[in-house]
Amino acid sequence: GENVEQHPSTLSVQEGDSAVIKCTYSDSASNYFPWYKQELGKGPQLIIDIRSNVGEKKDQRIAVTLNKTAKHFSLHITETQPEDSAVYFCAASRGRALTFGSGTRLQVQP
């Protein structure tokens, strides 16, 4: 089955800096890659997603890039703010359900 690895497990940045989280996947048939943000004690919130026919997607301060050949995708957050502090999960799917990475705890220092 699919296996998704996520790095780093924790990330601390200064407010205003950029943050990058990387994921690799094992199943070359996977074609959908979402990113979720989870705040303490809450359910994950979908923040951006990308499909395999696209190499990059942006939404304001958030962007995701996909390299199908290398089977990895990344989340980029620019101009980080304290409210960006949360756990971020990547996931991959090939038409059934999602396989999640283990999460990255992002801490934005004011």
Add this chain to the structure above:
Amino acid sequence: DGGITQSPKYLFRKEGQNVTLSCEQNLNHDAMYWYRQDPGQGLRLIYYSQIVNDFQKGDIAEGYSVSREKKESFPLTVTSAQKNPTAFYLCASSIVPNGETQYFGPGTRLLVL
């Protein structure tokens, strides 16, 4: 006000007891999913249902059971066969049954007494 609701927020289970977690959605989504989240880990798929009266096992289905009698409801039963049930349980739904664009409920935290 559309969304996914899960109840209760906290649930306590005694040894040998079955407990049922509720998940309801009023988004008219076809597919629904149950995930388990352990501390510091990602989400793991327990069961999913792509259509009413049909469901499939996920990666960690042992000790769990589900039903999908109505489109808006997908309850999860944690049976006594699940020896390590303490976890955060998350329900999700998606408008199409291919796993894409899933929206999550607020979760139920299950604790063993």
